[in-house]
Amino acid sequence: MNDSLYNYLLMIGDNAMILGHRLSELCGHGPNLETDIALTNISLDLFGQTRYYFQYAAELAGDGASEDSVAFLRYPHQYKNVLLVEQPNTDFAFTIVRQFFFDAFHKPFLEQLSDSADKHLAAIAAKSLKEVQYHLSFSSEWVRRLGGGTEESHRRTQRAVEELYPYTGELLRPVPLETEMQQLGIGPDLEQVAGAFEETVTGLMSETALQTEGLSRHQSGGKAGIHSEYLGFILADLQYMQRTYPGMEW
Amino acid sequence: MGIEERDVWQLLEGVYDPEIPVLSVVEMGIVRRVELGAGEVTITITPTYSGCPAMDTIAADIRGALGKTGLSITIKTVLSPAWTTAWLSEAGRNKLNNYGIAPPLTPSGDKKALLMGERVVKCPRCASTQTKMISQFGSTACKALFQCESCLEPFDYFKCI
Ligand SMILES: [Zn+2]
Numbered sequence: 122m123n124d125s126l127y128n129y130l131l132m133i134g135d136n137a138m139i140l141g142h143r144l145s146e147l148c149g150h151g152p153n154l155e156t157d158i159a160l161t162n163i164s165l166d167l168f169g170q171t172r173y174y175f176q177y178a179a180e181l182a183g184d185g186a187s188e189d190s191v192a193f194l195r196y197p198h199q200y201k202n203v204l205l206v207e208q209p210n211t212d213f214a215f216t217i218v219r220q221f222f223f224d225a226f227h228k229p230f231l232e233q234l235s236d237s238a239d240k241h242l243a244a245i246a247a248k249s250l251k252e253v254q255y256h257l258s259f260s261s262e263w264v265r266r267l268g269g270g271t272e273e274s275h276r277r278t279q280r281a282v283e284e285l286y287p288y289t290g291e292l293l294r295p296v297p298l299e300t301e302m303q304q305l306g307i308g309p310d311l312e313q314v315a316g317a318f319e320e321t322v323t324g325l326m327s328e329t330a331l332q333t334e335g336l337s338r339h340q341s342g343g344k345a346g347i348h349s350e351y352l353g354f355i356l357a358d359l360q361y362m363q364r365t366y367p368g369m370e371w
Numbered sequence: 372m373g374i375e376e377r378d379v380w381q382l383l384e385g386v387y388d389p390e391i392p393v394l395s396v397v398e399m400g401i402v403r404r405v406e407l408g409a410g411e412v413t414i415t416i417t418p419t420y421s422g423c424p425a426m427d428t429i430a431a432d433i434r435g436a437l438g439k440t441g442l443s444i445t446i447k448t449v450l451s452p453a454w455t456t457a458w459l460s461e462a463g464r465n466k467l468n469n470y471g472i473a474p475p476l477t478p479s480g481d482k483k484a485l486l487m488g489e490r491v492v493k494c495p496r497c498a499s500t501q502t503k504m505i506s507q508f509g510s511t512a513c514k515a516l517f518q519c520e521s522c523l524e525p526f527d528y529f530k531c532i
Pocket of ligand 1: 494496519522524
């Protein structure tokens with residue numbers, strides 16, 4: 122089996138799955154009906170995308186692996202998602218800012234992945250990109266509204282930016298596996314993705330007078346399996362049924 | 372009994388999208404290919420949206436509809452080329468509108484409606500274009516929620532992808 126490609130698929134799929142799970146926690150708890158529906162629709166898109174990556178990974182793994190075993194039967198250090206996506210839904214501003222930072226990365230990432238030398242991966246990316254464009258326009262619109270809204274909404278959005286901006290560096294700094302994938306023509310050049318990310322983020326931050334100046338972007342570890350304390354709780358929730366009743370289906 | 376490809380297509384015309392029950396999976400452009408072999412048939416389908424929960428139901432409904440042919444059925448899913456609203460037939464668009472869902476505009480019109488707030492989506496009930504977007508995400512991922520300011524009815528608009 123091609124271990125590098127397998128691990129790379131997990132890295133991309135884990136981001137989609139963990140963020141999808143975070144958003145799904147808001148099902149029935151959104152601040153109003155429209156937002157609730159929007160967040161859960163985005164969650165559903167991300168789970169759909171996760172399935173493509175994990176189905177492909179299971180195909181590479183063979184030996185009875187399935188999308189479910191890939192999703193549910195790993196230990197925390199075997200998940201490769203970035204730390205940003207596991208951060209909690211502290212308040213609506215956090216949920217929106219986390220989404221905006223991820224979408225601002227996700228869109229240019231998928232644009233490049235659509236040209237991957239791996240045709241299967243390119244097809245997944247092209248399909249997902251159509252959905253992610255809507256995600257970015259949704260989260261941008263809300264950052265604009267909250268950041269440019271009342272004093273209270275601006276203050277809380279600024280607080281979310283200060284908490285979450287430090288996690289954005291990890292999205293854009295390649296680990297050895299990503300460099301290897303780029304050299305093979307399979308994965309994007311993160312430097313170019315970073316260029317698009319900065320443009321989107323800087324533009325909206327200055328428009329809404331949200332400050333990122335002086336914030337370092339040092340947080341990282343997720344891609345190497347070193348996670349924040351939040352992931353364990355997410356996995357406990359996510360894996361409970363499969364761990365309790367192995368192989369169950371419905 | 373000799374089953375031909377066109378018989379299979381005809382049976383598929385009777386399988387409806389569970390979330391838009393006026394359009395068949397053929398009119399939606401979900402069925403991409405039918406390959407008939409000796410005693411077997413392969414149907415290739417493509418999802419509208421990645422997270423569309425209807426896809427499993429659609430696959431099951433296709434099996435149900437073709438069950439009486441006695442053929443062994445394989446259903447394959449492809450992602451490329453990615454599904455687009457441009458595959459909706461003119462007849463399909465009219466059916467959508469009559470059902471109360473505004474059909475997708477052209478990609479540029481769609482952008483004006485969803486991102487720039489321009490009043491270009493026609494109300495499926497009174498045909499007024501005095502409509503406004505309430506939410507970019509409607510009852511399902513493929514729709515946005517609009518309201519008509521002439522007749523005041525809320526309605527779904529089928530987003531362009
Ligand atoms: Zn009307």
